[in-house]
Ligand code: C2E
């Protein structure tokens with residue numbers, strides 16, 4: 046059966062699917078089924094027309110009157126075939142030969158219409174997909190941001206956590222390095238927070254941490270970062286700030302916690318210890334700065350200070366400290382240490398002064414090193430014990446020599462409480478006194494108030510024995526250690542030395558004056574003698590004398606002097622007495 050046929054060449058592009066009737070080649074009648082040879086020929090010629098079109102496939106379509114389309118796929122193209130199968134009203138599609146499809150029930154315009162529909166459908170799908178992709182991207186972005194916030198912030202306080210602090214600090218240090226300014230890192234640890242948690246439960250503990258975070262925040266600038274490092278430990282990164290300015294902030298943070306906390310019906314107080322490091326002085330990278338701020342914080346906690354600036358000599362990992370400790374050890378053994386003596390004179394009468402032995406170290410390279418620099422390090426490392434025994438031996442020998450030379454002075458030494466821990470401490474003191482034939486009560490042991498309070502039981506046992514040996518005991522730096530005088534008296538103490546910070550602050554701060562006056566009165570009521578330290582001028586001398594303080598020590602009388610100079614000073618004193626007007 047012969048039918049009239051239309052032959053088209055279709056150019057098919059896949060992206061997007063497009064079928065263009067490129068060339069209506071012929072209008073001829075051919076017997077269906079025998080047209081393929083001819084059609085292939087036509088396709089061949091059409092393909093030459095379309096040579097330049099990339100990504101296009103050529104199809105030859107033969108439409109007959111029965112609405113059958115015979116498609117000859119000139120390039121074997123699996124995807125195109127599949128696209129035809131997805132047409133909206135899927136034509137009856139049969140594979141006639143390997144490269145020829147028969148679509149039944151479609152005319153070429155119908156096919157094109159379907160193509161258009163399919164194209165619209167695809168476009169719609171693409172739009173939907175794009176919208177869905179946009180929605181998902183936004184969601185992922187939001188989730189990512191939330192996750193990032195969660196990963197970088199503390200859940201309880203919403204403050205940045207350690208990783209975020211490190212990230213921000215690293216960035217800040219880079220800028221600080223380039224622009225040559227300082228930054229400071231503060232590590233803050235609450236004191237005895239564990240007790241609050243244990244006694245009142247975690248809920249109250251959590252509330253307190255939140256309240257602390259909020260109070261700290263109010264002490265800082267917006268450009269600073271406050272972080273919670275974990276537990277009861279916080280940190281602050283202060284931009285464009287030096288250690289001196291950081292101290293002001295530390296004081297503010299400390300003050301912020303002074304006001305009691307009202308939590309769950311409880312009124313609670315909590316203190317903090319703060320460690321400060323400065324960039325670049327104390328470290329070039331964030332981790333060293335943080336670690337060192339931690340060292341400073343522990344030092345503050347140990348010494349019951351509200352804050353402390355990092356000091357490499359107190360850091361057991363610092364090379365500088367290890368080297369200096371090694372040198373100090375050497376100095377103790379090889380005679381690199383020396384004692385200076387500072388007089389304590391009586392405010393009434395002409396009695397011979399007492400002397401306080403103060404250690405000096407002449408370092409082979411660094412020259413004269415003052416005790417404030419190496420005593421804390423010696424205390425921490427344990428070197429303080431051999432050093433104290435060296436001081437005892439030297440001071441007792443010197444005191445005995447002065448007595449023999451007709452200068453019967455008493456000598457005080459700073460006796461570290463570490464020595465009080467030794468089992469044979471009283472015997473060692475006694476042995477030393479006897480060996481040098483020192484008269485009774487010529488030796489005074491000065492012990493700091495805070496050191497006694499560290500182990501009051503052991504202190505009281507040793508002090509009892511010391512008292513029996515006719516050695517006097519003085520409480521040094523009184524006023525800094527929060528102990529009660531009544532308690533100290535119970536320890537058989539003979540003398541109270543009022544810390545020089547109160548004496549020196551007396552004229553400016555009413556509080557200091559009240560502390561000094563009260564301490565003097567209370568000490569007297571308990572039968573203790575009182576020494577006022579740090580007297581630098583006539584005004585302080587007069588004030589202390591008026592308050593009834595019987596001994597004075599300070600630059601106003603004399604600075605600490607080496608043995609030969611203090612001996613001359615003593616000789617002059619024993620001849621002419623103290624000439625205050627000459628000073
Ligand atoms: P400290 O026991 O309170 O000694 C008094 C300190 O105050 C001495 O400092 C002294 O020079 C200083 N000073 C005296 N008068 C004045 C004054 O008018 N104004 C001012 N601004 N300062 C005055 P130094 O000798 O530097 O000793 C510092 C600290 O080191 C001592 O404080 C003491 O705690 C410790 N130390 C000194 N020698 C020894 C020692 O042999 N053994 C031990 N364990 N500690 C010692």
Ligand code: CA
Nearest residue numbers: 401459491521
């Ligand atoms: Ca002292």
Ligand code: CA
Nearest residue numbers: 521522542578
């Ligand atoms: Ca003192």
